Amino acid sequence: MLGLRTTIYKVSDIEAAKAWYTHAFSTKPYFDEPFYIGFNIGGYELGLQPEEVAGGEKIDSVLSYWGVEKIEEEYQRLLAQGATPHEAPTNVGGELMVASVKDPWGNVLGLIYNPYFKLPD
CATH class of the missing domain: 3.10.180.10 (2,3-Dihydroxybiphenyl 1,2-Dioxygenase, domain 1)
Structure with a gap:
C-alpha cells in the first residue's frame, strides 16, 4: 500500500461542481474533461465525476x-x-x-x- 491517492465526489452538475470546488480549495483543476475533473490538493487528488443517476439522498459511508x-x-x-x-x-x-x-x-x-x-x- 502506498497511501491514499484520490477521493472522488459524484455530482449532478459537473460544471457547477468544478466552480464550487475551485473556489472551496482555491485551486484550479489540473485535469478537466466531461467525464472527470481532477484537482491536486497538497499532493492528493480530489476528483469529480458525473452521477449516472441524479437525485436521491446520498448515504454517508466513507x-x-x-x-x-x-x-x-x-x-x-x-x-x-x-x-x-x-x-x-x-x-x-x-x-x-x-x-x-x-x-x-x-x-x-x-x-x-x-x-x-x-x-x-
Whole structure:
C-alpha cells in the first residue's frame, strides 16, 4: 500500500461542481474533461465525476478528511459558500479536531486539524 491517492465526489452538475470546488480549495483543476475533473490538493487528488443517476439522498459511508490549519474558519467559509452543516468542529482528543459539511450535491466533505500527523519525507 502506498497511501491514499484520490477521493472522488459524484455530482449532478459537473460544471457547477468544478466552480464550487475551485473556489472551496482555491485551486484550479489540473485535469478537466466531461467525464472527470481532477484537482491536486497538497499532493492528493480530489476528483469529480458525473452521477449516472441524479437525485436521491446520498448515504454517508466513507468520509475523507482534508487537512486544514484553522478548522473553524474553513468550516464557516464553506458554509458561507453554500455547503450545509454535517458535523460542527469537534475536539476528539488533545489538539485533534474534526468537522464536516455537505457540498451542494450532498457529498460529505471532511475537515481535520491534526498537528500530530506528518507526511513522510
